[in-house]
Amino acid sequence: MSLTDHAPAIAFRGRTVGEIAATLPGATAVFRRHRLDFCCGGDVPLAEAAARRGAPLDEIEAALDEIEAGLEPDEVPAAAIETGALIDHILVCYHEAHRRDLPELILLSQKVERVHAGNPALPVGLTDLLRETAGLLEMHMKKEELILFPAMRRSTSAMVAQPVRVMREEHDDHGEQIRRLEALTGGFTPPPGACRSWTALYLGLGHFVAELMDHIHLENNVLFPRFDAEG
Known part of the structure; x- marks a missing residue:
């Protein structure tokens, strides 16, 4: 897919949030800034x-247009990454990161x-x-590592469709965990006079949630649709 194939800014509003995030590098930062769900709720038009959300659509489109205009010729959207390479990226950048970050967040908490x-x-x-979030996420990642991802590497068979549906449902559960974390912490905003540990905890939680949203987005909107169409 050529970078020049992106639709003009006026068409962003009719495209789904997930599709924009998958094809326009940098779009997720705009969506995160305006608190738009581009992972579990990514199938909704912008x-x-x-x-x-009561977010300013014109402002969002202008930001996306600016990103698109400034793309470097060698920037590759996630949708253009080969399946095996995308799986490797998810394993290294997200599975390993979650396993590294969550234990420390639990200790800080x-x-x-x-x-x-x-x-x-x-x-x-x-x-x-x-702890509940870590347990659910660990079970989910193990299913992907032991069952789903090896099957995806071997084949594009429709046999993968059912496990993908299960993973999507579990992603919805992760989305609910994210909302509970946000509600409990006031959007990861430390109270006045918070100590360094409290501040570090909320900073780390915000980073973890941002990575988890990117993780879910890559699977829901980029990897899984390659197998949804099978059969």
Whole structure:
């Protein structure tokens, strides 16, 4: 797909958020800034997604247009990456990162809940929620690593379609976990006077959630559709 094949900015509003994110490098930063769901809810047209959030559609389109105009000739959209290479990217950049980051976040959360017990701004129950999130995510990643990804590398058979549907459903569960984390922490905004550990915890949570959203987006909007069409 040539970079010149992108539709003009006026057409962005009619394209789905997920498709834009998959074909326009840098679009996810715009969607994240305006709190548009480009991963689990990526099948919604941009105009509808913006309306749901009360986000400025014209401003979003202008930002996407600016990104498109500034693309370097050698920038490759995610949709153009070969399946095996895309799977390798997901494994290294997301599976390994989640396994590295979540244990540290759980430890930080334990510390904050212990040291600041009684503080009305304390996100009580955050440690338990993070443990639950880590458990669900680990099971999900194992299924991909042991079953789904090897099958995708071997074949584009319609036999992959059912596991893909299951993974999409689990992604919806991860999306719910993200919403619970955001609600419990006030959008990862530390309260006034928060200590360094509390600040580091929320900064790390924001980074983890951003990576998880990118992870889900790449699978839902780029990798999985290559197999949805089979059969």
